[in-house]
Amino acid sequence: MTSSVRGAQLARLLGQWHALPGRHRRPDYAALAAAVRGLLSDGRLPLGVRLPAERELAEALGISRTTVSAAYRALRETAHLTSRRGAGSWTTLPQGHRVATSGLWAAGDDGDVIDLGVAASPAPDELIGAARAAADDLPRYLGSAGYHPTGLVELREAVADDYTARGVATSAEQILITAGTQQALDLVLRLSVPAGAPVLVESPTYPNALAALSARRARISTHGLDAATGWDGELLLGALRQGRPRVAYVIPEFQNPTGHLMDAALRERLVATAHTAGTELIVDESFVDLSLDGAEMPPPVAVFDRHSRVVSIGGMSKAYWGGLRIGWVRASAPLVQRLAAIRVGVDMASPVLEQLVAVRLLAQAPQIVAARRAQLRGRRDALLGALRDHLPEWTVTVPAGGVMLWAELDGPISSALSRAAEDVGVRLAPGPRFGLDGTLERFLRLPFALDEETLTEAVKRIASVRYDLDRGARPTWRAPAVIA
Incomplete structure (x- = not known):
């Protein structure tokens, strides 16, 4: 069954479509068509969705039906819309293009x-040695069926020991090993968020968390983070008291995408307020290992938990390697058992060999993490320098850790810039992907996981198309090259 979007819904997604760069140099229908392409390119408008009838969209936007008709015709000409008499019009993509984390690109390029x-960063040098050592450890497990829904005991113990070293006493029974942090989040949501339940998230926040919440059909409300200062404690706690959400999802360590670090005082108040409001806190600690400037880290949010209101999730994707797909949940032992029961119906268990590799890597954590921090520190500074040289109009608050910058642009151009950057071989994640309602067009997330030379080249290319936007260049949609 094909889903559909109503006129008012599409109008909300389009936002200030008539104010995009170059708008005054193009007819209304062309600007509207470009805005719809933008929604498709950054994933806010799915493929295969039936668009509203021309009259309905015209009324929602307060424009003439002739303008909408011309925009739909333009979208059909670029293969972003397919129409059939009596059936309506639904979203498509030009042949050979596909959608990634952000934007469109042709297969093979x-x-x-x-x-x-x-x-995310490439794998550390120690991974090969860890994998070879893990293969030597594997015979110990070959006599069993190989299913360990909660994870291998030795890996759970290693993760628990790390929590204990950070100040929150943890046993192996409180750890569930998962296939990455995203699966950890998904399992917790399956258990804690029934359809229609209210959930509070930060804005901006991690796009895949929003996707997971949408899949649960949660009623999502947001707490806005200031680009320069981060959380407003009174507003955040007020949102908990007034909304009493079933769950609140937060990223207190080097928040994705802003890079902010929540202080200890707010962490303590957050846990106390969540208990009063009857809210479960899901605390994403994906970036906790990546303090770059030597600042003392606040204690884990779970330190302040006295009522089993905090569920912590984390993994090895950011400090080690995303391809390893090792994550975890830290919660009360009974909750871990309930999550394991749900997990059996999803994928049974994580691969034994990958868990053994993780054990070996965690044993070398001090040197691996120290090297990763030094690497990211140099790359962050190189990216900041390139932005100062080539895009001085942009504003960036320097994060003390993590792996990304949250740049405030010199206009509401994030989606348009991301589309234009594809033409010069740079893939970007535009600001609206990190929110719910099509806002955040003045912001862009810029990771610094790539090497310094590549980051500098990327900024140069972005700067070149940024200035082209002011000249109102009309976007083109190219056919993919033939690959033989």
Whole structure:
């Protein structure tokens, strides 16, 4: 069954479509068509969705039906819309294009693309040795069926020991090993968020968390973070008291995408307020290992938990390697058992060999994490320098850790800039992907996981198309190259 979007819903997604760069140099229908393409390119408007009838959209936007008709015709000409008499019009993509974490690209051209849509680093040098050692450990497990829904005991113990070292006493029974942090979040949501339940998230926040919440059909409300200062404690706690959400999802360590670090005082108040409001806190600690400037880290949010209101999730994707797909949940032992029961119906258990690799890597954590921090520190500073040189109009608050910058642009151009950057081989994640309602067009997430030379080249390319936007260049949609 094809889903559909109503006129008012599409109008809300389009936002200030008539105010995009170059708008005054183009007819209304062309600007509207470009805005719809933008929604498709950054994933806010799914494929295969039936668009509203021309009259309905015209009324929602307060424009003439002739303008909407011309925009739909333009979208059909570029293969972004397919129409059939009596059946309506639904969203498509030009032949050979596909959607990634942000934007469109043709199959086969990835080799020349600088991907700034993913905030993850390549594997550390120690991974090969860890994998070989893990293979030597594997015979111990070959006599069993190999299913360990909660994870291998030795890996759970290693993760628990790390929590204990950070100040929150933890046993192996409180740890569930998952296939990455995203699965950890998904399992917790399956247990804690029934359809229609109210959930509070930060804005901006991690796009895949929003996707997971949408899949649960949660009623999402947001607490806005200031780009320069982060959380407003009174507003955040007020949102908990007034909304009493079933769950609140927060990223207190080097928040994705802003890079802010929540202080200890707010963490303590957050837990106390959540208990009063009857709210479960899901605390995403994906970036907790990546303090870059030597500042003392606040204690884990779970330190302040006295009523089993805090569920912590984390993993090895950011400090180690995303391809390892090792994550975890830290919660009360009974909750871990309930999550394991749900997990059996999803994928049974994590692969034994990958867990053994993780055990070996965690044993070398001090040197691996120290090297990763030094690497990211140099790359962050190189990216900041390139932005100062080539895009001085942009504003960036320097994060003390993590793997990304949250740049405030010199206009509401994030989606338009991301589309234009594809033409010069740079893939970006535009600001609206990190929110719910099509706002955040003045912001852009810029990871610094790639090497310094590549980051500098990416900024140069972005700067070149940024200035082209002011000249109102009309976007083109190219056919993919033939690959033989």
